[in-house]
Amino acid sequence: MCENISLWCSYQTILFKAEQHPVYPCFAILTAFNPRSIVLNNPDNVKRNELLKIELQSMTNGVQTVITRAPDGSWQEVSFVAAVAQEQANRLACRWQQNAFYWVERGELYLVPALMDEVRAINLGEIKDFFYTE
Template sequence: MDNMTQDLWQHYQTPLFLLTQALSCNFSFAVITAHNPASTLLSSSQNRLLDRQLLREIELLGSPYRALIGASPDLSHMEKSWAVFIDRSMALQLGKKFNQYAIYMVERGEVSLVPCTLAGYNEVCLGRFNDYVRLVYELPDLVT
């Protein structure tokens, strides 16, 4: 495990989720993005294309979903993401399909960081999902 990947893993453990409406934690759901696969920074147009592909995959599942932004606490890094009401195995398949290092799973109101394509990392329970949520009137436009 190189230092850069370890640093990323640490950063993933302090997420901020920007939502336009509260999500019920009575149901399990995953938070998944298609942005910046394998932590490679892409242009906003490349990320939008991947996001549209992910949305098509989500719609094919026929499960409820909501748009959100996954961000660093200081908002210096933001990625369009989706809360998708699917089980863990489906969520991991989607994360792997879009070459994501990790996804977030919310189960019984607790959020965990779950590795997808990173070998040698273990799932980390981060605590209550709502502690990482900020409600906003509208999601910010993302430009890189």
């Protein structure tokens, strides 16, 4: 459980790099990288993410690639902004074996557990404070 709490805390310190800020009223940020936070090699992660992207594109036209990263740059992975319902996002996160996903609604960013039973969703603050463009 301590390991999961440590992961949960690390998920709360996050930045998203995108070509443009998402314009959807609510959306999920999902990835298929590193199932259950077990690090896979890059080809396996890329293959998993491509399959997730295809699945998301079949569900909605609102899919945008973003880089999810630690503020210090020590870790990053490709994720997708997807204009799907929160229930759909949760099912996808579980199916792709993700411990949690990010949810944005009314300009607020939430960290939502998917496979983690010992924690509850948490409001991280305004999404504008977590997104940047270059």
